[in-house]
Amino acid sequence: MTEILTAVIPVVIIGIICAVVLVVASKLMAVKEDERFPAVRDCLPGANCGACGFAGCDGYAKALCEDSSTPTNLCIPGADSTAHQLSDVLGVEFADVEEQVAFVHCNGNCDATTDKVLYQGIRSCAAAKLMYGGKGSCIYGCLGLGDCASVCPQEAIRVINGVAKVDPEECIGCGMCAAACPNKLITMVPAVAGVFVECSNRDKGAVTRKVCSNGCIGCKKCEKLCPNEAIKVVDNVARIDYSRCTGCGACAEGCTTHCITLK
């Protein structure tokens, strides 16, 4: 009996000492964690897309907790429902989220433009671009190898007839495709927008016309047609200022090469 006790008692005593030390230490040196953090983090979708401008959802939640001036409407994938939850949890006024969707500014499909080389390399736009600016004759256009589609978390992008197309219903507006496109063809446009310029060719009209029949030739007809001065031709390609655009569609109707489209 005594042998058992001489074994058990020291171990129990050491265990108790360790436990007491740990409890005291954890009480004395407790780090205050913001109790709102888990609640805020739960509101966010957890896609870690970075559309808010912070390093993932954890980073945005941390910024929201620590700095009360951080806007609650930065989460584009979460849209209004997330912004509502965030403003409830943090007790601030609700701010509307401007939902955005990605749009590919190119319509150089297989019918409109041609390949200048037969590309048989790695199936990646970034790799293809290194070879003389890509396989297509237009070096500004969609390379069609789907770098954007491969990073899309929603599988909202498909390459159709040689050009990437975004499904606006599926798109959550995270902007990962815009970062992945080596030709910077994809921009984030307001989800409510109705008119789009489907070209990014910055060459002069005659040069553009030679490589693609759907390209913007920079004729500035749309500038004149627009009643709100929302459209401007910069670097030989039309650009729409969505803060002014009303979506009337006058530009799309008058566009000589049909590169401005009305949805």
Added chain:
Amino acid sequence: MTKLIIILLSAVFINNYVLTRFLGICPFLGVSKKLDSATGMSLAVIFVMLLATAATYPIQFFLLTPNNLDYLQTIVFILVIAALVQLVEIVLKRYIPSLHKSLGVYLPLITTNCAVLGVTILNVQDYPVTETTTFWWGFAQSMVNSLGSGLGFFLAMVMFSGVRSAIEGSDIPKSFKGLPITLIAAAITSLSFLGFGGVIENLFA
């Protein structure tokens, strides 16, 4: 002094915990995929090994041996090491959050690492307090051995992460992909360390 250098070098090269004694294989295979995580893990292991030896060596020779409780060695050591690592984690979180963040999950993971327990047990076996050796001499030898073992672990991890990154890019037959080729590579790396056997003793002879 020469004795201490011999202990240090033989702990790093000849009795390397991972490659010769086959202790701590789990983190060796699990965390060696990337160089930075391998480095973080190894630094945490060095730190915990030193700390564990500093705590368990006195316990062995002031508490267990005098009371004939040597058979409680394993359970007491595990208890003390686990509590100690938890304490270190609390202290780090409070005072050096950056280090706590970079050690991350590795610190609690090493709590029950067999290499750490192995170091403490082999220390009291190999460098005991006897009639001829004082406590402090044994303690110094043990601490140097722990440092050497930690450095040996570091060396093995860093070397093997290099080996693995080389494997990653090469064309491997399908049946060898993943763990099989990793185990074969580990075996060859371990063989190379056998070459160090006998070198250190003869160096100082």
